């Protein structure tokens with residue numbers, strides 16, 4: 001399962017984001033590890049369900065009237081402070097937890113009411129733009145430290161006649177989620193000495209920075225947009241990087257309200273309605289939230305998760321079925337499964353994602369929309385419904 005990590009300074013709103021995003025308001029019963037431990041859970045990205053192309057909704061637990069929620073893992077990493085890569089505030093341990101993530105959501109407190117350590121300050125007196133850069137540089141410096149510590153082994157390997165720089169660096173960085181292809185792509189963009197002995201600290205830092213950018217892309221969440229000081233959100237949006245204004249607290253309130261039947265809202269909706277009994281205090285909160293939601297086209301929580309997976313990681317959703325005309329599995333469930341795959345994936349990749357042990361049992365695939373056989377090299381598109389024909393029972 002793809003893994004998204006929340007990073008940010010203390011008090012930025014990571015836990016609120018996590019708790020809003022991982023509530024079991026859509027059925028996650030198929031995934032017994034919903035909460036593996038305190039900071040690892042399952043959330044969902046939202047896409048259009050292929051059942052929208054049919055007369056009837058599919059009725060899948062993860063489909064709300066054509067809004068399909070596809071599970072991904074969410075990690076809530078404890079707050080990072082400047083100097084984390086040197087171990088400040090248990091920073092090394094927390095940075096280490098980011099290793100397992102495919103993509104990072106950097107939760108920034110756009111209110112400007114907490115300093116870089118997350119301590120409350122006069123609202124507007126701290127510039128949230130500083131927090132964007134420090135998380136990135138802590139991650140870069142931390143990886144540079146790992147590269148430094150392991151450099152001797154690269155130097156040792158370089159004495160062998162079979163030495164291959166790509167391979168040696170990929171070996172060192174595989175724990176960080178870097179493949180040999182990643183290392184090759186990064187090295188292509190760098191000017192570096194062939195002999196590892198001749199690498200300078202700057203060479204290693206550049207390597208770490210580019211590998212980090214490639215393997216841990218970041219979307220910034222400008223959280224607490226509901227109480228952000230004048231101009232903060234706009235200045236964050238003007239940065240040359242993806243930034244999504246959000247209110248994690250608002251999302252939490254809406255999901256709780258929806259669970260209680262008081263609010264008509266599905267995660268990622270651009271608006272909400274009050275449909276049940278709410279107290280005066282709740283009504284006031286929801287009225288306040290309405291402005292923020294209207295201004296930013298939603299609470300931003302679902303938007304950030306979707307952006308991380310569909311844009312930054314460039315994934316698509318494919319739906320394997322056994323019956324190509326009814327779009328069902330053997331038990332008659334319509335569109336039972338949704339798989340997230342990197343763009344460029346083929347029906348063969350989908351077959352492996354569904355049956356890791358398929359081996360050479362794959363025969364061919366059928367596009368369930370057209371009922372036509374598709375070639376093994378066909379590049380899947382978002383929302384494809386595919387029947388895999390294999391020798392497997």
Ligand SMILES: Nc1nc2c(ncn2[C@@H]2O[C@H](COP(=O)(O)OP(=O)(O)OP(=O)(O)O)[C@@H](O)[C@H]2O)c(=O)[nH]1
Nearest residue numbers: 010011012013014015016078079224227247248249
């Ligand atoms: N106004 C407003 N407050 C928020 C929002 N999100 C979180 N908060 C508040 O900000 C404070 C910190 O939120 P947390 O979710 O605990 O922050 P954290 O980043 O997990 O903090 P650490 O656990 O210390 O790393 C809490 O009082 C939240 O209620 C938001 O969108 N708007």
